Amino acid sequence: MTEQASSNDGRRPELRVAMVGHAFMGAVHSQAWRSVARFFDVPRPPRMVVLGGRNPERTAQAAQRMGWDEAATDWRDLVRRDDVDLVDICTPGDTHAEIAITALEAGKHVLCEKPLANTVDEAERMVQAAERARERGVYAMVAFNYRRVPALALARRLVAEGRLGEVRHVRAAYLQDWLADAESPMTWRLRKEQAGSGALGDIGAHIIDATQFVTGQTIAGVSALTETFVRQRPSDGGGMEDVTVDDCALFTARFSSGAVGSFEATRYALGRKNAMRIEINGSKGSVAFDFESMNELWFHDGTDAPETGGFRRIVVTEPTHPYAGAWWPPGHVLGYEHTFTHELADLLTAIESGTPPEPSFADGLRVQRVLEAVEKSAENGSSFVQV
Numbered sequence: 001m002t003e004q005a006s007s008n009d010g011r012r013p014e015l016r017v018a019m020v021g022h023a024f025m026g027a028v029h030s031q032a033w034r035s036v037a038r039f040f041d042v043p044r045p046p047r048m049v050v051l052g053g054r055n056p057e058r059t060a061q062a063a064q065r066m067g068w069d070e071a072a073t074d075w076r077d078l079v080r081r082d083d084v085d086l087v088d089i090c091t092p093g094d095t096h097a098e099i100a101i102t103a104l105e106a107g108k109h110v111l112c113e114k115p116l117a118n119t120v121d122e123a124e125r126m127v128q129a130a131e132r133a134r135e136r137g138v139y140a141m142v143a144f145n146y147r148r149v150p151a152l153a154l155a156r157r158l159v160a161e162g163r164l165g166e167v168r169h170v171r172a173a174y175l176q177d178w179l180a181d182a183e184s185p186m187t188w189r190l191r192k193e194q195a196g197s198g199a200l201g202d203i204g205a206h207i208i209d210a211t212q213f214v215t216g217q218t219i220a221g222v223s224a225l226t227e228t229f230v231r232q233r234p235s236d237g238g239g240m241e242d243v244t245v246d247d248c249a250l251f252t253a254r255f256s257s258g259a260v261g262s263f264e265a266t267r268y269a270l271g272r273k274n275a276m277r278i279e280i281n282g283s284k285g286s287v288a289f290d291f292e293s294m295n296e297l298w299f300h301d302g303t304d305a306p307e308t309g310g311f312r313r314i315v316v317t318e319p320t321h322p323y324a325g326a327w328w329p330p331g332h333v334l335g336y337e338h339t340f341t342h343e344l345a346d347l348l349t350a351i352e353s354g355t356p357p358e359p360s361f362a363d364g365l366r367v368q369r370v371l372e373a374v375e376k377s378a379e380n381g382s383s384f385v386q387v
């Protein structure tokens with residue numbers, strides 16, 4: 001309580017938050033809720049009212065550890081409480097639609113983890129609920145946090161300013177290796193009914209959103225293949241359980257503008273921990289980014305004299321760079337968790353100014369349609385599928 005009180009000057013009304021889920025995403029969102037009003041001048045500092053989870057003991061412990069006033073076990077009560085203004089959904093994908101729609105109908109703003117849903121049908125229903133809510137000044141946002149990496153926000157700015165000219169190539173890969181060991185146990189992320197898809201929806205969704213964000217263009221069609229390398233894994237209750245999702249997804253894409261793209265998402269790239277890589281080549285310049293060096297953006301200005309041209313490394317920590325001015329002096333770098341703080345700063349500002357926050361549920365649906373097209377293409381022998 002004392003912790004939270006110090007982030008408010010006592011005069012500004014608070015935005016009261018409930019969060020559902022307290023695993024990895026719950027922890028990183030909690031960190032962002034705790035810090036956002038300390039670094040950003042948000043109109044209504046958040047109050048972390050209640051944390052929801054299924055197991056009473058574990059939820060109570062998590063609430064205490066992560067700075068929530070209370071713990072609750074029934075999300076239906078939690079999203080309807082009078083002392084809650086916003087619901088933050090950090091649960092597996094199979095629960096997103098029901099929680100988000102119930103919360104929006106109860107008049108609560110919603111922040112929902114990615115991918116927006118497990119199916120296009122669910123995502124469409126979420127968009128409809130968000131549109132109805134918006135008419136009442138209630139907003140929804142999907143948590144594609146990598147949009148808030150300062151270097152990627154800078155890349156978008158350079159594209160929008162025309163520094164790359166006409167975008168021709170988009171090259172994206174999201175490489176992790178936490179499943180490379182065939183003995184590593186089953187998790188919800190490997191069950192289709194809970195996660196929707198595998199590497200495709202979990203990390204492929206990020207590069208789909210991030211490339212559309214940076215280029216300002218949408219993916220119009222794809223040609224794909226997917227693979228599941230390890231088809232059974234040790235389950236919690238002993239024995240083996242079937243893996244029902246993809247382990248990797250590769251696809252080529254056409255963008256609305258005529259640019260072409262290649263995408264790869266895998267959790268089997270040994271040695272790569274969270275290498276989300278994006279390179280964009282335009283008619284006048286290129287940018288390149290790797291999340292494992294997330295404070296850097298590489299920029300090649302094709303109009304430079306050839307003698308001194310070439311990719312230059314921009315350390316994206318200047319006060320003029322997106323988000324960076326709120327933090328430390330230049331060169332004092334940021335990390336993964338800061339992207340979530342940025343996301344909340346933008347969300348809180350949008351809510352207060354009555355501007356629909358981005359990425360919207362409609363943006364989340366657009367990604368969902370690409371995911372579905374990738375799956376269809378992979379099922380049909382990599383044939384081209386329009387989004």
Ligand code: SOE
Nearest residue numbers: 024114176202203206267274
């Ligand atoms: C696990 O693969 C995961 O935590 C994703 O779910 C996140 O969205 C990504 O940011 C890091 O990897």
